[in-house]
Amino acid sequence: APWIQRRWRLGRVLPVLHWLYALALVGFALAPGVVGLALVEAGFLFVDQVYDVNWDSYRLALIPDALRGRVLGASSLLPRSFVPLGLALAGVLIQRIGAGPALVTLAGGLALMAVAVMLNPHVRQAPPLAAVRAE
Numbered sequence: 001a002p003w004i005q006r007r008w009r010l011g012r013v014l015p016v017l018h019w020l021y022a023l024a025l026v027g028f029a030l031a032p033g034v035v036g037l038a039l040v041e042a043g044f045l046f047v048d049q050v051y052d053v054n055w056d057s058y059r060l061a062l063i064p065d066a067l068r069g070r071v072l073g074a075s076s077l078l079p080r081s082f083v084p085l086g087l088a089l090a091g092v093l094i095q096r097i098g099a100g101p102a103l104v105t106l107a108g109g110l111a112l113m114a115v116a117v118m119l120n121p122h123v124r125q126a127p128p129l130a131a132v133r134a135e
Contacts, residue, residue, distance in 0.1 A: 001053030018114035025107035
């Protein structure tokens with residue numbers, strides 16, 4: 001993750017990682033057997049760590065020390081609140097249409113999110129992390 005941080009701006013890293021998340025869900029649907037699932041999961045976890053390091057480093061560089069706890073608490077409340085709803089939706093989809101189609105459907109949702117990230121001008125024009133840290 002730090003290697004990627006030094007070479008790519010956040011505006012390039014985040015869209016790529018969002019597309020990799022969507023591809024991972026398709027990979028889960030197509031993986032042949034347990035070994036295939038394990039390889040897809042390993043790739044997913046790698047992408048997740050790279051995403052977390054890049055995004056969290058950027059946010060922490062922007063937030064003043066005195067506000068860090070409040071801002072991080074507020075900014076994680078809503079996304080973490082949706083995790084149980086997302087798991088419930090995934091379970092309902094799996095029951096109704098099967099695991100493979102449900103994963104492809106959820107990957108479509110992640111692809112829409114990747115497009116939204118790509119089109120967001122704030123993400124595209126985000127300055128490099130080194131410039132943010134220097135401020």
